[in-house]
Amino acid sequence: MFRRTIVVLLLILGMSSYGQESIVHDLKIQGNKRLKSSFIKKISTIKSGSKLDSLIIEQDILRLKRLPSVSHAYYQVFLSEGNQYNVFYNIEENFTLIPSLNVYTTDDDEFAYRLGLYEFNFLGRNIIFGGFYQKDIFSSYAINFRAPYLFSNKLGIAVNHQDLTTQEPVFFEGETANYKYRNKSFEVLGLYEFNFKNRLELGANYFVEDYKFRGENVNNRPELNVHKWLVKGIYEYNDLDYYYQYVSGFRSQFNFQYVTSTDAMLPDFFIGWNDFFYFKRVGKKGNWASRLRMGLSTNDETPFAPFSVDNNLNVRGVGNTIDRGTGVIVLNTEYRHTLYEKKWFALQGNVFVDSGTWRNPGGDFGDFSKEDNVKVYPGLGLRFIHKKIYNAIFRIDYGFGVTKRATKGLVFGIGQYF
Template sequence: MKKQLVLLIILGFVSLGIYAQELLVQDLKVQGNKRLKTTFIKSISTIKAGAALDSAVIKQDIIRLKRLPSVAHVYFQVFPAEDNQYNVFYNIEENFTLIPSANIYTTNDDEFAYRLGLYEFNLLGRSIAFGAFYQKDIYSSYALNFRAPFLFSNKAGLAVNLQDLTTQEPVFFQDETANYKYRNKSIEALGLYQFNFTNRLELGFNYFVEDYKFKGENVNNRPELNVNKWLVKGIYEYNNLDYCYQYISGFKSQFNFQYVTSTNDMLTDFFIGWNDFFLFKRVGEKGNWANRLRMGLATNNETPFAPFSVDNNLNVRGVGNTIDRGTGVIVLNTEYRQTLFEKDWFVLQGNAFVDAGSWRNPGGEVNDFTNSENVKVYPGLGLRFMHKKIYNAIFRIDYGYGISKNATKGFVFGIGQYF
């Protein structure tokens, strides 16, 4: 670490032009990689043979490589070659990227459920993600996903997703909560483009069929739907995060916008948009403060099928599974993560969190966000069991305890950090 600091200081002088004679890169060499292709690493790196030796450019390359699912860690070295030229070495520590998943859980009705999947995050050694899952939760579901951010160049790529998801969904009417069998069959294609080190765009479309069938005897003649829809989707992201194994620092903002049009004249077109703000800060050697703020709005239709939901697995730990819906959302998740034990590849991390949020009722007003019926506040504690050399190999368990009106409490399990 001290050697790298000295190198950064020296290179900083170079990039400021203090040396009269410009130092050049003779070659970029890559070491330590086994499955990740050297040609791919060089293609997405900014440092090239013949370019000026610049510490800022090297630092950006290192951060970019650490963001790849296939990279656990990377560091650089600089060695003199000849005639004021230097060789730059990128030393790669790879993640294991063929990841099976097996989740077992119970629903509110104590039905046994599971999800089995397999994903490869470094297909062909070019950081391409490809995989699928099968889910049995009362009904059968599956999905197939492909994502290649550098398929066409070091800036342009493609993502394609197929899904056939069937679940039991609660739908909230004024006088009752009804259970529906909900099925969503969709195909999605997105173009991916990176403008520069921190800014990227996803733009594409999704064609899907939504089917809501009432479960049980429909004594109140509740609506049932089977509708073909088109969705235009855009994601704009500013990402200035830096990773060091389980620790994250920096800021990220991700804006999502969708416009949905229906082939059924009885259903109006609508939009939905939200922005996630992330702020991470290292605290000492073993601490990490993590924050996520989500703010979103949708067309304010008075409908029981509102797009924003209050859910354990999405926004408020301990609140329950899809307990309410709304056409607007404000949620803040803040937690302090502390490494309790670390040895070789294994990390045990503890966290203390507060999840707080509020929703606008379908057809409601802005002051719904301050209505005590809609405000949820849930502090809690959790544990993370982590493998440092397997991508996203984080098993988490959290316990949230509500302190707001009509609060509940409960455990939430999952794979990966909550946010």
């Protein structure tokens, strides 16, 4: 780091002395084994023959540190000849063939898990390919392919297929009915990166929803099999900086979907939500992390509302899909502190508060303040982190409710909760 600073200072002095623009003679990649040098050069802004600009180099390094295959990156600049310089990008790679595991329970003896395997650096080009198997009473699976830089350093594609089957509570007036719910879908998305901080995803999803009643259907509740089309857009602003397990900065992700239907019981609707993330380093070992989700959908009075209250999505300890709504406000905030660290391993403890509220189907904005709809769950957790394997964070969280009709429960998983 000291050598790099001296070189940059000498570079500035040289430019002022001779009045010449400093030029990149060559970009060289070091330290990478599986990540292709040609791919790194493809996504880098600095090229051979371009103007030497430390700000652009710093942006390239931040982009590299966001890749799943890179645990850390830094650069060096050395004089070549005349006013030309060699730039070296030094890469510390992650292991990227990663199993995933999510397990969640509550004090009602609910138990579900999701087991997957993903390669995050397929073909050495930052392509994500893999899938998962889920057991949540019923069996489910998914296969995912994502290549954000397949066609250029800005344009890529994602293709997803999933066949998910779960038991879903559906909330009729004065009664909760359990359904076997199946969602089988095929999705294609175009991925475009405007610049270092802004990107867009646009695409379509064709899916079939199937609702089968479980148990004795005393009140003749409906069973459905509905074919649907979904148009989807995601816009993301990302200004996060990473240093191993620590994150700092701001990120915003806006999702919008419009869904068409062939059944009046499940009419056409829109759904949109925005996730705001804020991360701040606290001292040398602390990290404060927060996520705020705000969302609305078409406010139909339907038992099949799109926003759910769920253990593994938004409120740790609350249970598996315990309620639904047509609007949502959720705040997750936690303090993470590194308790122990060595070269490749870190142990973090965390203290969190998950809180949220929902608008009832057909209700109004006053529902957000109703006591029955507000959930507040503080809790404690641990993170076991392998610093050289991408997303190798095994988490254990225990959340306990302090609001009306509260539960408590453990949530296990791979990766940070948010």
